[in-house]
Amino acid sequence: MEWPDITSILPEVILAVAALLVLLVEPFLKKDKTAVIALALIGLLASAVVAVALGGNSRAAFSGTIVLNSYALFFKVLFALAAFISILMSPRYLEASKRHLGEYYALILLAVIGMDVMAAARDFIAFYVGLELMAMCSYILAGFFRYRIRSNEAALKYFVTGVFASAFTLFGISLVFGFTGTTNYEIISSNLGSTGNATGVAFATALVVAGLGFKVSMAPFHMWTPDVYQGAPTTVAAFFSVGPKAAGFSAILIIFTTVFESSSEFWSVLFMVLSVLTMFVGSVMAIVQSNMKRMLAYSSITHVGYLLAGLAALGRGLDTKAGESIILYLAAYTVMNLGAFGILTYLKTQQPEGFDYSLKSFAGLGRRSPWAAILLTLFLFSLTGIPGTAGFIGKFYLFTSVVRGDLVWLAVLGVLFSAISAYYYLRLMIYMFFREPETELTVKEPIEGTLAAAVALSAAGVLFLGLFPQWIWDHALKAFSNLFG
Amino acid sequence: MAEKILFIIFGVLAIGGALMTITRKNVIHGLIALVFTFINVAMIYLVTQAYFLAVAQILVYAGAILVLFTFVIMFLDLREFREMEQFYPWQKYLVAILAPIALAEFIAVVVTASWIPTQQGITPEMLAEIGGNTWGVGVSLFENMLLPFEVASLILVAAMVGAVIMARKETTPNVALRAWAPADGPQPGQLEQEV
Amino acid sequence: MGYIWLIPALPLAAFLITILFGKWFIKDSAHWLPILAMAGAFGLSVAALIQSWGAEEPYVLNLWQWFTSGDFQIPLALQLDQLSAVMCTTVTGVGLLIFIYSKGYMHGDPGYYRFFAYMSLFAFSMLMLVLAENYLLLYFGWEAVGLCSYYLIGFYYHKPSAAAAGKKAFLTNRVGDFGFGLGVMLIWTLVGTLSYSGVFDAVGAGEVSDSALVAIALLLFVGAMGKSAQFPLHVWLPDAMEGPTPVSALIHAATMVTAGVYMVARSSVIFASARPALIVVGIIGTFTAIYAASIGIAQNDIKRVLAYSTVSQLGYMFMALGVGAWVAAVFHLVTHAFFKALLFLGSGSVIHAMSGEQDMRRMGALRGKIKTTYWTFLMGALALSGIFPFAGFWSKDEILGMQFKGGGYIIWIVGLIAAFITAFYTFRAVFMTFWGNDRTDPEVGKHIHESPKSMIIPLGILAVLSVIAGLVIGLPPEGGLLHRFLEPVFQHANEILGVEHHGFGALDVVLMIVSVLVALSGIALAYLFYIRRPDELPQKAGKKAGWLYKGIANKWYMDEIYNVAIITPLVEGSRVIYKWFDVAVIDGLVNLAGRIWGGFGKMARPFQTGRVENYALIMFLAVVVIVAVVVL
């Protein structure tokens, strides 16, 4: 038996080692968790660095269950970054919520491993275990504040809908296996179209969409999203809103362009319909929210709607550059959404009891803590898609690719919905700058420590991607060109 | 022929057990019905000559998982729930309509699809000659699915860690209303607050 | 001309330094840096203006490649041609004066440094807008000026009305920006580039179909309607007067609102090739001109009168663009910037003197107390009314003259009526504020004082400009300095349209006399009703004297007839239009759009029951439906 190709999974190995070390060290720590935080951060950093260093490789490993290529590596770096920022903003928040356990960091690392595997998998079994590893960690993280009803509820809702949805995916995968006798994407891809089962393949596609759609919260599989974001610890919600979504899309991209290539006409139309539905649901519901955590949840659903429009275009052909645009959008979305949640985390840290995320509690923030207000404004601008920010670049490329796919009407709808989205993002800004607070909340401390680092990283990311988009676009091009490698 | 008859018998029994599982008021009864279903499914594996899985099915499901369930049921003392309404007031009617439709759709698709065997050649007979089903599954697992195997171990680690932090009793003695929360944890008034 | 990047960069630097250090270090001397920056930008603009004289091709300065997507590139590039030079000079010149004015006006405000920081940011954005080399950068400037505008409208954030006004401005502008964004996207899809020269070359070469050009032009114009407050997207501008007066002067009168005019003029090649769209521009402009003027009659807040007059004057500019009178539009833009800034600053000076009072019904007889303000304000009012030889006369007359000569008699008549109304309400404001009886609150009356020098000097300069600007750059009509200067910019569009310039002749003189007469009669009517016969006196007199006396005093009957026949319909009609159409219908529509969406949300909310079994059911249902579609 050959020695397995460890190099190809080195980033994950590092993360696994870091996670296990965290679990080992944790029992020896009392109040001060600096050691495990440092371990987790170093692990993530090392895995990202290794992923960057491995760049240029392009090979399959572990009997073709996973690959090592720039597509997988791009996502590995992205997931590590998302987790890195999430972890940076966690310590103060967890302390303020009186539940600071080292296991938290281990779970996030394990979830990242799951995501890495999802992006690198070229085999349904590997994909499935990656998905479940991520999901398992997510369920627990959602219910991490076990003394809080809301956190319990979030875990319950996530768990019940999650296992339900993943059962559907599993059924779909089993059918694909039945059609072709293999779980390897590449072999399936070359065989599935020739089995002459258009209906059967479309059926399997629909079932897989149900499960993956749940992960990326596309309507109508989105129902859990606002409740779970609201009930889960804010830092976890921040991580959820970017990590599993990006992982879900990384898997969707690869699965739908290889395995379900033969049913691309079907899923292109399906994603068109779901895209409109998702954008509609997200924006309509976001507008009536008074809780900003929920508002961000619904707005993230709207963003998924944009991404689905890109997927619909991808179904029209690879030359639409939709895949690249989706990758770029995910990167942009990661930094801006994490930043917005970072500010929420900061505010909650300031007022563990008083702050309830309501629109009113943002009144007068512009004077109370101008930095938080300015940074939040930046992130909201980016989410709206104002030029100069990452969000604009993402939307620009994404809608351009939609237009290239001859779906001008869908691009117009997308632009329309992002115009509407300005309304609910702006409302928050109006409260921050133009409203007097009803009850004066005090500022205990400025943004500092790791939280400041997290927010600064996100802000830098938003501006960097907004001002120098060429860099990320080149990487997205490179990543997607290597998708099948 | 005998295979087919056995398949039908075990299949019908499995479906019966499944129906029992989702309709029993008493959780324990449902659990026993589920064990029954699982044993029948294991029998179907046997009929299919997947011997290792048949044993694993009984060990893992009927053994480990269901014992875990029983343990938690005993631990939590759920008798009081038996008196409560078990089904949703209006949703049950919707499901009663939807589920048959879904079943019809599923069966329509799977029956009309053309299933073409790819004949990869690893038949039970061949396996029996060169080392048996268990050997074959093991070799296949470690040759082809080594990475998923490792990841699966991490899933179990995550689940274990999760179960511990979600359910472990706090060591700090406390006098708070909720007997399981530590003294410095959130107080009863904070239970319903935004997190 | 490599220095043009400095023109926007100076205000940007001023903004950054002021916002970062303003609170702790600069504080009360926050005005110095922005003023110096503006002065520098103004000097450079003048230099650029002189250097661009006669240049055939625009000067393009490539600063930095922003991003590429395939063969599509977005360079961060600035372009200087005669049009942008004129715009730059106007923006920086008027801006400089308003900055100086603000030193006095905003003195002692707790947000002093913030004000100057945002104003600098605005100047930066506006200069980027006019110096942009491509539509994307234009869009950036477009959004950025909007943003500064909302900030500054809501500057007094503790006032709920200010916050509401900011929100309204944002929402209305979103409609416009949406159209504009779509237009830019369409350009890019059809042409494959966004740089001006590339787009105009492609359009000129006939690469784009006519219907597509009309669509592009109309979408761009929707953007212009939002930013330049054209009917029905004008509702935000009057409310924008909640901001500090210098903001109203700079942003909501002199510069930002003219961005739409600039954009249409800049896209003259596109519009010239899309005749139907051009007609729409003309009609909307004409209608806005008379519509806003008619509302101006019944406003009592001095700033709101000026706001509606701004909307109306912008309508004139679009009226001019509608017949391809690009230069006339730019000419009016420039003169309007001078006299409208003057009027706003003058009104600011009045408000300053009146300790914040803005209602003209509680003013009166101020001309003796604040003489300089009165005289400068009068200059502005004369210019706005279009009295010979003030600046407004030349530009407005040119617009109207071109309509007449182009055969647009109906538009010409409507324009004249609007001019009449403009003269009427402008002098209504002058008379109510500075003449007649003293209706001021005695408490306020004690403190009336002339404004400080920093406010008076800009007023004086602007007054001089309002008097002479037309004479200097607009004479002779349709062939003046500005015309010759801007010729290269619009050459192409004029060729497409086939616009001919008539020489100056007797017809022009007649038209001029007509329009002056119309303006004078408007002033006379205002004089009649607000000086000769102030509102409440006749009723009193009538009651005391009884029927007999009234019968003898014939003169009064005449006035009554006037009253019934003209003034009541005029003022009441104006009030009705304002209340029913502007406030109820258009505001209502804007609010409705938000409400409908919110209503959808409210309807959809119950579906998010918070119960996980329902969520699972919906997922299941979705799968069943999708599979049903697959199977059938």
Next chain:
Amino acid sequence: MQIPIEWYLILSSALFIIGAAGVLLRRNLFIILLSVELMMNAVNINLVGFSRFHETLIGQNFVLFTMAVAAAEAAVGLAIVTALYRNKRTLMIDLFNTMKG
């Protein structure tokens, strides 16, 4: 004499839908967990049937992984059950609806 593959599929469809119906019908979180186990078992039947059908062992390997996942899911689910029960003294999941709209 092999069993036709459709038989496996029909059986697994039936078990799968029964499991799904169980999730949708029952208020008690315990029964829901049991129903999910049913659904996963239905998929396992599919996989085993196909494994035989295609004469490969990949399907049987896959079943091992779903079993592992099912075990992990059960553990996490029961942990959530405990936390819920301790805070609210009930397992009727429709009573957990503080967040909605």
